[in-house]
Amino acid sequence: MDEQSGRTGRRRFLALTGAAALLLGAAGAVGAAVLWPEPEPEPDRRRVRTDPAPLNSRFEQALGPLSDPHWLGYDVDASSADRYLPSPDSRIRLVGIARMRPGAAAEVLARPGHAFAPAGLPDLPAPLEPHVPAGARWQGSPDFDRAANRPGASVQPSGTYRLDAARDLVWFDVLFRYT
Numbered sequence: 001m002d003e004q005s006g007r008t009g010r011r012r013f014l015a016l017t018g019a020a021a022l023l024l025g026a027a028g029a030v031g032a033a034v035l036w037p038e039p040e041p042e043p044d045r046r047r048v049r050t051d052p053a054p055l056n057s058r059f060e061q062a063l064g065p066l067s068d069p070h071w072l073g074y075d076v077d078a079s080s081a082d083r084y085l086p087s088p089d090s091r092i093r094l095v096g097i098a099r100m101r102p103g104a105a106a107e108v109l110a111r112p113g114h115a116f117a118p119a120g121l122p123d124l125p126a127p128l129e130p131h132v133p134a135g136a137r138w139q140g141s142p143d144f145d146r147a148a149n150r151p152g153a154s155v156q157p158s159g160t161y162r163l164d165a166a167r168d169l170v171w172f173d174v175l176f177r178y179t
Contacts, residue, residue, distance in 0.1 A: 090177070136164040
């Protein structure tokens with residue numbers, strides 16, 4: 001009888017231990033999914049955005065309020081397939097075109113100290129091509145670029161701006177480095 005009782009106890013012990021191991025394994029899988037979720041898909045670099053609020057928060061001091069924008073914004077380092085750890089410095093590129101308030105482009109072009117001259121658009125991304133008017137007379141100034149790219153508390157912008165006074169348009173291609 002003791003031999004039978006020992007076998008039953010051993011079976012019960014093994015069954016309980018197996019059940020506990022299964023429960024712990026399932027709980028671990030659920031916990032792993034919560035702690036390490038699937039990475040979010042990268043934003044589509046080709047999706048043209050039309051919301052002016054992010055642009056106005058960055059450019060309003062230099063350009064005034066902007067409207068009717070068509071722009072792209074993305075982390076230039078995010079596409080690196082071999083990047084496993086986040087970069088200590090994020091680099092966000094904003095490139096696009098927007099309308100300034102009436103007369104604002106002419107006012108900026110007339111500011112003293114910014115020698116504006118005819119200039120082309122550098123590095124025009126294909127998704128923005130349909131939004132750039134044909135025959136625009138773009139003006140650029142390295143002096144204005146430096147003035148408009150003033151660093152903030154933790155942001156270091158660098159980029160180029162082009163203005164078309166006849167249409168009150170601004171073209172921007174700016175890289176914001178956050179430290």
